Amino acid sequence: MKLGSDVPMTRNDAPIVVLDSGLGGLTVVQALHARMPQERIVYFGDTARLPYGSKTPATVTHFVEQIIHYLEPFQPKHVVIACNTASALALESVRETFPDLSITGVVEPGARAAVDALRPGEEPVIGVIATEATVRSRAYVLAIEDLCPSARVITRATPLLVHVIEEGRELDDPLVRLCLQQYLAPILDRRPSALVLGCTHYPILRPLICELVGKQVSVIDSAAQCAQDVREHLAERGLLRDAGYDMLESIRPAGLPPIDAPAESWLQCYVTDDSPRFAMLASRFLGITVAPPEVVSPDELFANLTAQAL
Amino acid sequence: MKLGSDVPMTRNDAPIVVLDSGLGGLTVVQALHARMPQERIVYFGDTARLPYGSKTPATVTHFVEQIIHYLEPFQPKHVVIACNTASALALESVRETFPDLSITGVVEPGARAAVDALRPGEEPVIGVIATEATVRSRAYVLAIEDLCPSARVITRATPLLVHVIEEGRELDDPLVRLCLQQYLAPILDRRPSALVLGCTHYPILRPLICELVGKQVSVIDSAAQCAQDVREHLAERGLLRDAGYDMLESIRPAGLPPIDAPAESWLQCYVTDDSPRFAMLASRFLGITVAPPEVVSPDELFANLTAQAL
Structure with missing residues (x-):
């Protein structure tokens, strides 16, 4: 061609x-x-x-x-x-x-949107969910620390989410909820102010993620x-x-x-x-x-x- | 090289x-x-x-x-x-x-082992779990029907299982159990005599699969x-x-x-x-x-x- x-x-x-x-x-x-x-x-x-x-x-x-x-x-x-x-x-x-x-x-736009979402006086704790390779690269950690050196970044590899979405599963599927709950629990324990959806698939799950993390956490979609x-x-x-x-x-x-x-x-x-x-x-x-x-x-x-x- | x-x-x-x-x-x-x-x-x-x-x-x-x-x-x-x-x-x-x-x-060895596992007098119903592409190809259906024309074959694509295994999840993880229960339910409804593990990853999950399908179902690993x-x-x-x-x-x-x-x-x-x-x-x-x-x-x-x- x-x-x-x-x-x-x-x-x-x-x-x-x-x-x-x-x-x-x-x-x-x-x-x-x-x-x-x-x-x-x-x-x-x-x-x-x-x-x-x-x-x-x-x-x-x-x-x-x-x-x-x-x-x-x-x-x-x-x-x-x-x-x-x-x-x-x-x-x-x-x-x-x-x-x-x-x-x-x-990555850089997502990191910036997360830092922009921090409210004054809040602990600058930012969670990131992404693929194994993205987490291993530390790209989000470096990009966020570059913009906000005092930030604490908690990254978590969530490799199943892509496949859950590609399989066409809906948000009311109990497996989707369990999967997100398992992945988000250790991040939520650290009381983040923002959560970055560090994979272009994840916005599909946004309504359920917002429900699980609660209103006090800004959910960031880098797109x-x-x-x-x-x-x-x-x-x-x-x-x-x-x-x-x-x-x-x-x-x-x-x-x-x-x-x-x-x-x-x-x-x-x-x-x-x-x-x-x-x-x-x-x-x-x-x-x-x-x-x-x-x-x-x-x-x-x-x-x-x-x-x-x- | x-x-x-x-x-x-x-x-x-x-x-x-x-x-x-x-x-x-x-x-x-x-x-x-x-x-x-x-x-x-x-x-x-x-x-x-x-x-x-x-x-x-x-x-x-x-x-x-x-x-x-x-x-x-x-x-x-x-x-x-x-x-x-x-x-x-x-x-x-x-x-x-x-x-x-x-x-x-x-595929052919797996199909043959499943047909061999059928007991006389039993309904020749065989379940197969495999990837989307394997299911779409109908290769197991054709191979089983070739050996046992009266067989009824129920195939089910189970794309998450590979990723569940590659992530290193253990058999006692509630997500692994839920995932298998969801995939196996429509097959078990048809009361199969045998279940073929139609992907080389699946034998890792064999103990849990055997528990979920019960002793009356022969679990076939083509390896x-x-x-x-x-x-x-x-x-x-x-x-x-x-x-x-x-x-x-x-x-x-x-x-x-x-x-x-x-x-x-x-x-x-x-x-x-x-x-x-x-x-x-x-x-x-x-x-x-x-x-x-x-x-x-x-x-x-x-x-x-x-x-x-x-």
Whole structure:
């Protein structure tokens, strides 16, 4: 498949690239689209090699670099690494590999939103639930301490949650409740002020998590902050697309379909394995029906990288 | 890394290759070693791309073919696809790709052991728990019906179990019990005579599964039957190694270390990602400490295949 033909006419028309180990990053796509409905988004989910959360930094970094190499012909105006594990393990290295690209992750925005949520006079105790690899990387601890050196950060690996969500379990399933109770108990013992949902899947469980932690704990979802940051970044550089579009849509005649249908008009999805879960999970994470994705095998990613190196 | 230097001197000295999406296939290694302690075993776990159970037949078949291509220089006397998903999705195609290799899986042995466990006069109802991909493939249904056309097969995808085990949860964890109860309930409603553990991870949960299903249900673990079949296959062809070895060991003087320590002498492990879980899971599945594995990246597998094709 040739991507070059899709190169945009002007810099503002260039898409935002969002990449993830699987489909959880679609929660970030939703947050971006809610704030910038006029932007084109290219989404890449590495479904043949997911999950990243149990794998090593070297392997995850390499996978992410292959994906960005593959998507370079889109000349994206911004790249979001929407996977917490990949942000934690690979962001720094990937920025060095692609110095001309503007790339952000989800860990720093999540850490900042958590610190912002601390109320004056409160003990600065912040809980973080995430994958094993994210916890092991200490990325959230470092990012939070950087912003608030007095913070005490309690991280907990919660590897089952991704699979509970991907299986399609509902919030009233007793297993979902038990699983969350077990994972959250040692964090709640330390009386945190905020809890960071350190994986893009977890916002699906947000209502139940909020119920279990109680009103005194701010539940932080990094997707919202990440999307806000990307909007500000693009606005500062005059890179937002067609700024009048929002207003135009707001005077759209009643009876026309909502602007996010069909999704094809603004969203293009790529996956490395054509999982039969795509339709179910995409609509669960994004809240709308998504057109079938293009499939790019891991071999194509590798061959593409090798061809560029020659 | 060069494998060719490891080519055995005689056909009987050639190793048995066991491959899996991850480390669950080590339960098959254990069953093989228990029956043939004199055999050399080469184990390959595709830890960078696991799990296979949520992926498509095309992707899984391609991964398995890459691995066998890579291990061909060992000139194995037998190859066991120790992953139920890979056996269900890829075995037939892989046999066509490698007509000179003797290759077996774990689905057919599991199906046969289940049919053998049926008692005369009983309703031939067999339950199967497995990954989503294995269930979708209907491989167990077809294999069981082939052996016993009157059998009624009830299959159930149980995707969380692998992750529950990989997280290291113990049998007395209430979440493990609840998870199994939920998955088994609709099968037990149909009053099965046998239950097949259709994933190499599940034998870890066997004591709790046996408790939950009750004594009237035979719990079938395909690893044992698979290992027995491999032994018979090699014996029939005169390919067992050093047949006197067993007897020799049985008269081993007391006080010497048991024959399976150190494991290095008979077992060589390869993985595609150097997971920090390896040591914990390997000892859990195999029951002994295993030397650190060699790491072969997915790129090396791809490059190897491409080089052979030129």
